[in-house]
């Protein structure tokens with residue numbers, strides 16, 4: 001964005017001489033002058049090519065710009081979106097575009113390199129060590145889905161979160177699938193699962209021919225409501241069945257209320273599979289999120305807080321479970337010389353190259369958590385005067401990574417979250433809705449759903465919720481741009 005002073009510096013009038021005009025071009029390096037009328041109204045842009053043509057036509061350096069022809073230069077009004085400006089620039093292959101107000105006064109000059117840049121929701125953010133581990137894998141020809149980086153990544157991650165055993169896998173979804181198999185989920189079983197989540201939490205239930213039963217969130221953490229879970233268990237007991245497992249999801253970097261959920265599940269002797277795909281680096285009452293279930297799952301997909309470009313980890317204190325996970329993840333080969341199989345297996349292991357990326361990323365995890373929390377704080381502070389924006393709460397027992405900064409927009413504002421997301425997209429800013437709850441998904445419409453008996457919290461959060469760009473590699477300038485754009489839209 002060019003400040004007004006700079007606009008003044010490149011403004012010329014019909015009385016300006018060619019010599020003055022050339023000297024301004026030369027000293028400012030702006031590449032373009034703004035010709036304005038007596039009333040400061042924008043007339044046209046002037047390039048050094050225009051000046052060259054005047055000289056070739058026989059004018060001297062002391063002649064004025066008075067004879068410059070009246071041409072229609074491309075301009076854009078203040079109210080235009082960044083996308084409209086960029087389209088105009090692309091159409092006419094221009095890099096600068098004057099922005100004018102209703103009196104045709106120039107109020108800004110858009111520079112392609114400032115607006116071309118789209119701000120994305122969450123992008124990979126590499127540290128310094130990743131490439132060394134990958135290079136080592138190449139140097140030693142460990143390019144297989146096993147090797148020293150895989151072993152070390154499993155060890156380093158389980159040490160970091162304080163769990164005894166871990167298996168590095170090809171995705172978080174694969175880890176959830178194996179977890180369900182390991183707790184014995186099979187055809188005809190039912191599995192309780194958070195409704196407010198990404199489909200990957202629930203899909204593996206269907207892989208096993210079991211049926212998900214969805215549980216609502218609470219307002220305190222946006223994660224599984226203990227009240228709704230209790231109601232689901234009571235209903236199941238009355239009908240004479242029990243779920244095989246409960247998939248508890250930790251949303252947007254925040255742990256669910258694990259003590260309350262564990263109390264209920266333990267009372268019914270049903271194991272928790274903890275989907276901590278989004279909460280690596282978070283804590284619940286001082287203990288690492290993802291370490292509370294019988295099995296825990298992390299994801300290293302490209303948009304997560306750390307990434308291996310694609311990958312996951314399954315964790316447990318139970319060595320037998322993790323040994324079995326490694327066995328199933330490598331095609332369930334029996335320990336015989338010939339290729340013998342007594343069970344159905346999968347090709348779910350992480351490659352030694354990607355595990356190298358993961359080892360490097362693990363070294364910067366705490367830094368990434370700090371950055372994401374700072375971004376959440378920056379948004380909150382920037383909008384502290386706007387009570388119509390409510391932020392995802394952080395209960396006192398939670399240390400959230402704020403993997404994504406999530407908020408809800410009060411419907412009284414008269415602008416839906418969908419509208420806000422579309423308007424931001426017009427300004428080349430990627431925001432996203434809160435996950436569409438699983439009980440509202442066409443593919444799961446036949447499944448049962450329990451809330452706390454009053455309203456459905458996840459429905460409301462979905463209708464009003466927005467996730468703002470939260471990448472740890474965002475600049476302060478980008479955050480400023482997002483904040484001012486949202487203010488402009490909500491005003």
Ligand SMILES: *Cc1c(COP(=O)(O)O)cnc(C)c1O
Nearest residue numbers: 171172173198200201277299301
């Ligand atoms: C990303 C994600 C997954 C799936 O992880 P992948 O590594 O992409 O397979 C599962 N659950 C939740 C809640 C997620 O956000």
